[in-house]
Amino acid sequence: MTTKHAEITNDLRTGIDQGKYAPGSTIPGVVVLMREYGVARETARAAIATLAHEGLVTPQRGVGTVVRDTTPVALGYKPNAPAQVWAQQAGANAKDETVEAGWEAADHEVAGRLEVPVDSQVIHLVRHYWKGLNVAQIRDQWLPEAIGTAIAQAGTDLSDTASKPEADLYTLMERAGYRPATVTETVVARMPDPSERDTMEVPAGVPVLITHRVTRDAENKPVETSTTVGCADRMSASFTVPLNR
Amino acid sequence: MTTKHAEITNDLRTGIDQGKYAPGSTIPGVVVLMREYGVARETARAAIATLAHEGLVTPQRGVGTVVRDTTPVALGYKPNAPAQVWAQQAGANAKDETVEAGWEAADHEVAGRLEVPVDSQVIHLVRHYWKGLNVAQIRDQWLPEAIGTAIAQAGTDLSDTASKPEADLYTLMERAGYRPATVTETVVARMPDPSERDTMEVPAGVPVLITHRVTRDAENKPVETSTTVGCADRMSASFTVPLNR
DNA sequence: GAGTGGTCTAGACCACCAA
């Protein structure tokens, strides 16, 4: 025999699957489930909690337990033009903002990706990508010392949060004499930690997608690396790769 | 004031972060927490449940609540050689197995990806990729009718589950006169549904990574599409893309 | 058998939202 809360969960889940409870509407509340199934409050709540952690519903105090719209928003992501894509694809109410910029000492991870010595100076940029009222992605980006100074000498100080570069980063790199040739991206997923859940307002049951990127020039030397963390229900990553066989 | 269970969760989480509770060891159990914090059983359990849903611990009856090893297993994935990579990267105790094969009518989704009419015949293959004792990935793959029959005429019947093709799919395609030229992959993540949780034995708090792929020939016509679902703590996807600017 | 986590109850009070 399955447990009582599992029984209730299954009934509600099939109801959602079959469209009995549409996205945006509410499923039967705690008190209703208590009465209809003859269970205690915590048992009814346990059933709902399972659905919440599966990402199917979002309980809201004073409102009810709302069925999530599980359709992926599918913000396609093209590594070929990382900077501009956001505005095009996320729609009119999208914006992005540099919240942090400056020089810092490379830690082990960043130094390894950029193939520079640990503790050597690198430029670190943190950007927030907004979609409507939410931060949908957070990007941490690092550039090796040589490139940071070369871009500065070409007239753009990346270590200044307030300054608005008038061109995207790859263009700035080219002007400074570094031509990006390839990007390698590695995608993983996990549940958000509390700070991510906080700044991006990730609902329960929604994982984050993490993209680690390394951009290299024609000599295969790293010219940029970044880590992008995004709410998995507000982003997806897409790649087109030629096959050389 | 934070809630009692949140308080306990935070204490335990920082303990894990700081290495006080190492991966593989157990955190204080329900009864210990009840005594030390002076709370009821369900309150202590709620604190542990939060950590479980964050993917940090796995409660086990009769054993204790074990700290998960959160290190990503990072099975790099190269779209250039999809079939062979598994064995190389997942190690010695990896294997893969075709669990389903045959002709079926294309549904809306598959028809759209392959750019064939809805309800036209397609080959459907389901493969399980094992890592040790677990299924780590499930791949659903579809080929358009023309290619399925061409490969059959070239001597390999893909619609037969028992038959072991002696070459990887891309090679079979080439022999049948279709040369794959590009792949486009879209990666998303979500929490597993019950059936996925079941066959892949996904622990609580671990999302699945989903890769939608379309392979095209030189004329940009789709020759294959597949959807791969994998436990996010047992796989990652990696892509290297040349920049053409 | 001792100790772990899992289920369930009946009842209390609190926080929040909408009408």
Add this chain to the structure above:
DNA sequence: TGGTGGTCTAGACCACTCT
């Protein structure tokens, strides 16, 4: 103000694992 979900309790019994 009435209805929603969130927190918490004290106590019972069950399922599982390890020794």
